[in-house]
Amino acid sequence: MSTKANRYAHQLIDARARARLLPPFSTSEVLLLSDGYDIAKRVLDVSISQGEVPKGRKLGFTNRTLWPKYGVNEPIDALIWAHIFDSTVRFADDNRGIQSLEGALQPRIEPEIVFKLATTPDPDASINDLADCIEWMAHAFEIVVCPYPDWKFEAADAIAAFGLHGTLIIGEPHVLSTATRRNLGDILANASVSLSCCTDESVTLCGAGFGSDVLDSPLHAVWHLHQLLKTQPDFAPLTAGEIITTGTWTDAYPVQRGQTWVTAFSGVTLPGLTLSFV
Template sequence: MLMSSQALRYAHQLLDARAQSKVIPRISESEPLSVEDAYEIAHNIRNIRVAQGEQPIGRKIGFVVRKNWERYGIIDDARIPTWAPMYDTTVRFAEDNHGLQSLTGAVQPRIEPEIVFKLGKTPAPNASLEELADCLEWMAHGFEIVVCPFPKWEFTVADSIAAFGLHGTLIVGEPHVLSSASRHHLPQILASASVSLSCSTESASVLRAAGFCNDEMDSPLHALWHLHQLLQKQTRFRKLQAGEIITTGTWTDACPIEPGQTWTTAFSGVTLPGLTVSFV
């Protein structure tokens, strides 16, 4: 278990690496780092960012949809769900589902297509999956730009939690307000959906990835339920609240991105428009 002074020191190291856009050795190289230690570092980071004027407005969820996480360079068990705060400085909305995003300062950036929810009501502590769905105001498609301060994208799950959950920026498309019927059938709707991810440059356009939820138990809604359950046990963090924006994990492998590229998605099986973002 890290001492509080150590957790604070690592929090400042990670914030400095982010501010300076630099790569640093992963924390777990220098000493054992548990998931509990990582959330203590994350809590320190949150307090520092709030003191500097940033406002937490939601959460990002990671490592929920089952896939070959070893491709990311993860060197331990990635089957546990994780989360990190998102801020008013890291979440933006695309106009007409088109966006322009600078990659200046982004360290080893990659792109992830995700489903984003907004909570219209605060869920009860013991909310079921159905009751949690009833708390949703809207869902949208989003691109999360994930970044990694560790060499070659190699880290443990605890390292990733400490390092902002790898969250860089969330770009949210047009919200789709959910009717009562849509909320009731949301797990089934999302379980039958799929997404394609394409990259265009001046010379070519290429399909880079495609993804889907494996079943209802692997859906974005189930990821939200896992987060809600986890937060009941984490007394240092605020529970989910009405108004929060939650991005629920990537549907494809995270693809490296560069300036000069335009990335586009298309959905099938769910009434959501695709999203197009150009990077500079």
């Protein structure tokens, strides 16, 4: 895949820069997940050479309820991941934000939970060990984008295309207490979120989801990533200072200019977010 991976990586970076669609690579040849990560490594290397600074990781397809909805030849039924960068991550003042859709390819919105690692997990870290490494958690919107027409792709295509990551807008971080860390998996598994779209004419409840849908909890999702990275020596393991967004609690909904999207949580003391698109 080496020569092809370089070519595909440059095509994806060009498509992102020019906001243009391109056919999924899987339509012309069979791509394994490892091929997708091979392309993603080339994308990462080129992005860094162009001045991008990795900030952490995004997880995708962690919500089991959505697995049957994505994938053309077979469902996407396992998590994927990609890097996020300084240029694609920002914080929302007072849990409210405005986001431009200029250049965003087929943008959709996802409500997620974000963690920041204070310490580097040991290679054999348990779920509880991993929780002890977390400095804070926050609610966030990930704006996902897709360079493939009609959001049709296979898992390897999604991995290669920046993991479909566009922008991450993070709400107020909440530093975790020792007691919260001890029970973090259960707290988030039992929480729920609602996602509503507001326009000048109406307010529509679009979706709702549970933390347990995200591979049992967002904490479990990070643990699965930690395990996966041990099988991927071309990529660095999780390390202190990284921000990790753990995957959507609802389906990903298309967004348009003029809309405002709002979330509300139940079962966890996190404020909702309000994001308007221009």
